Amino acid sequence: MYKTTNNNPISPVAIRTELFSRRSFGFIVEHNGRKHFKQEEALRILTDGEHTEFLYGGAAGGAKSWTGCTWLAFMCLTYPGTKWFIGRESLKRLRESTLLTFFKVCAHYGINRNKDFRYNGQDHYIQFANGSRIDLLDLRYLPSDPLYERYGSTEYTGGWIEEGGEVNFGAYDTLKTRVGRHLNDRYGILPKLFISCNPKKNWMYAAFYKPAKEGVLPPHRIYLPCLVQENPFIESSYISQLQSASDKVKKERLLRGNWEYDDSPNALCTYDAIAAIFTNDLAHRTGVKYITADVARFGSDKARILVWDGYVVIEQLCFDISRTTQIQEAITALRLKHNVPRYRTIADEDGVGGGVVDNCRITGFTNNARPIGGENYHNLQTQCGYRLAEHINASRIAIEAQVSTEERENLITELQQLQAWDTDSDGKLKLKPKEQIKADIGHSPDWRDVLLMRCYFDFADMEIPHCLDKGYFGL
Ligand SMILES: Nc1ncnc2c1ncn2[C@@H]1O[C@H](COP(=O)(O)OP(=O)(O)OP(=O)(O)O)[C@@H](O)[C@H]1O
Ligand SMILES: [Mg+2]
Incomplete structure (x- = not known):
C-alpha cells in the first residue's frame, strides 16, 4: 500500500x-x-x-x-x-x-x-x-x-x-x-x-x-x-x-461489424436483394417506357425523375425542388427523347407536384389515394411499396442509369426502410411512415418514393389513368 x-x-x-x-x-x-x-x-x-x-x-x-x-x-x-x-x-x-x-x-x-x-x-x-x-x-x-x-x-x-x-x-x-x-x-x-x-x-x-x-x-x-x-x-x-x-x-x-445489413424483422427486402439492383442482369427491358417523378417533397429539397424501360431504370435526374420550371421542362424533354406518352408519365400530385402534373399534363399520383382494385392496403403508396418490394426480391428491378456511390448508398438505406408497420385496426397493410424513416435515417426517402411510383402502372390498367380522364392523349 x-x-x-x-x-x-x-x-x-x-x-x-x-x-x-x-x-x-x-x-x-x-x-x-x-x-x-x-x-x-x-x-x-x-x-x-x-x-x-x-x-x-x-x-x-x-x-x-x-x-x-x-x-x-x-x-x-x-x-x-x-x-x-x-x-x-x-x-x-x-x-x-x-x-x-x-x-x-x-x-x-x-x-x-x-x-x-x-x-x-x-x-x-x-x-x-x-x-x-x-x-x-x-x-x-x-x-x-x-x-x-x-x-x-x-x-x-x-x-x-x-x-x-x-x-x-x-x-x-x-x-x-x-x-x-x-x-x-x-x-x-x-x-x-x-x-x-x-x-x-x-x-x-x-x-x-x-x-x-x-x-x-x-x-x-x-x-x-x-x-x-x-x-x-x-x-x-x-x-x-x-x-x-x-x-x-x-x-x-x-x-463482422457489417453496417450494410439491417436486422429489422419488418424489412420487406433483404440487403442482398436491394444491393443487387445495381448489377442485376435478370431484369429485362421490354421496350415499353415510363417516367416517374417525385416532386412534392414535403421535408426534402430534392426532386427526382427516373426513366424506365420495363423495370430497368435507364436515366435519372435530380433537381433542387425550388426549380419547378426546370423540373417541368426536364420531364417534357425526357418524354420526347424516350418517346414516353403522358399516360405512362407520373408525378406525385401532393405539394408542388400538383402544379407539375397540371402543367405537364401527365398522370398524377396521390400517396393517400385508395389502393387500386380494392386491395387490402392502407393507401396507394403502401400498395405500390409492397409491390416494389416483391419486384426487388424477385430480381425484376435494375438500375443501369449512372448513380454516384453516395446516392447508391442512400438508395440502399432507403429501400431497407421499406418495412411493414403496425396494421390498422381494420387490418390493412401499412408501410413504415415517412416521418419515422426520417427520424431513423436523418433524411427523406426520395429514392423509395420515386421507385415505388413505377408500380402504379402494374395496377393502373385496372382503372382509367387520370390523365386520360382529363383528356390528355398521346405525346
Ligand atoms: N478492461 C477490461 N477488463 C476486464 N474485462 C473486460 C475489460 N473490457 C472488457 N472486458 C470484458 O469483455 C466482455 C465484453 O465487454 P462488454 O460487455 O463491455 O462488451 P460490449 O461490446 O458491450 O458487448 P455487447 O455487444 O454484448 O453489449 C465482458 O465480459 C467484460 O467483462
Ligand atoms: Mg454492451
Whole structure:
C-alpha cells in the first residue's frame, strides 16, 4: 500500500483515479500479459481535447459497455461535482443490463458502492460521495415529446448513449446540445458525447459511419470500430456463439461489424436483394417506357425523375425542388427523347407536384389515394411499396442509369426502410411512415418514393389513368 507523507495509506481507488487523470490506462486495458488496444484508444478519445462526439463499437463484444462504465466512473471520481448521463432507449434495459455492468466495473476497480457512490433506484441516478452524479435517462421516443424537450434544459458535463441503434435521432440531436454545460470550463473538460453501438442504418450510419468511410467526418466527430476479436478479455464462448449463429444478418452485423445489413424483422427486402439492383442482369427491358417523378417533397429539397424501360431504370435526374420550371421542362424533354406518352408519365400530385402534373399534363399520383382494385392496403403508396418490394426480391428491378456511390448508398438505406408497420385496426397493410424513416435515417426517402411510383402502372390498367380522364392523349 502506498503511503502519504503523513503516513496514511492511499487507497487503490485514489491511485487508479490519479492514473486515470494522467490518462495512464494500463490498469484498465492490460491484464495477464494481454492488452485491449482499441479500448485504450477509446479511452484516449474519451479524455481528449479534440472530439466532442465519439461513436464506438459497430459490432458485438468489443467492450463497449465496460469502456463506457469505466470512463464515467473515473470521470466522476477525477472531477468532483460533475454531472453525467447514461441514456438508453429503455430505462428498464439500462437498469437490467448497463447498470449491472457499472456495478461490476466499480467492484472490479475497488470503487465501493456504499462508500464511494450510492444508487438511487427511485429517481434513477448514481450519486458519488464527491458530489458527482450520473443520471440514467429513458430515451424512448414519445409522440408527445418528439424533440426530447424533457431533456432540453438539463445541463451535463458529458454523457453516454448506450446502444445507439435503438435510439431515436431526436434524442441524439437534443443530448449533444446538453453536454459541455456543467463545470467543463472549471476543469478544462471538452463536452463529450459517447455513443456505443452495434451496426444500424439509422442516424449513426449517416452522421458517423458513412462520412468516416469516405474520409469526410467533421473534425469534432470520430468513429472507432471494434470487433469482438479485438477484445482479449472476452469469454471464448461469446465468439463461438456468434460464429454458430445461423442467421446471416446477425452474423454479418454482430460478428463482422457489417453496417450494410439491417436486422429489422419488418424489412420487406433483404440487403442482398436491394444491393443487387445495381448489377442485376435478370431484369429485362421490354421496350415499353415510363417516367416517374417525385416532386412534392414535403421535408426534402430534392426532386427526382427516373426513366424506365420495363423495370430497368435507364436515366435519372435530380433537381433542387425550388426549380419547378426546370423540373417541368426536364420531364417534357425526357418524354420526347424516350418517346414516353403522358399516360405512362407520373408525378406525385401532393405539394408542388400538383402544379407539375397540371402543367405537364401527365398522370398524377396521390400517396393517400385508395389502393387500386380494392386491395387490402392502407393507401396507394403502401400498395405500390409492397409491390416494389416483391419486384426487388424477385430480381425484376435494375438500375443501369449512372448513380454516384453516395446516392447508391442512400438508395440502399432507403429501400431497407421499406418495412411493414403496425396494421390498422381494420387490418390493412401499412408501410413504415415517412416521418419515422426520417427520424431513423436523418433524411427523406426520395429514392423509395420515386421507385415505388413505377408500380402504379402494374395496377393502373385496372382503372382509367387520370390523365386520360382529363383528356390528355398521346405525346
Ligand atoms: N478492461 C477490461 N477488463 C476486464 N474485462 C473486460 C475489460 N473490457 C472488457 N472486458 C470484458 O469483455 C466482455 C465484453 O465487454 P462488454 O460487455 O463491455 O462488451 P460490449 O461490446 O458491450 O458487448 P455487447 O455487444 O454484448 O453489449 C465482458 O465480459 C467484460 O467483462
Ligand atoms: Mg454492451
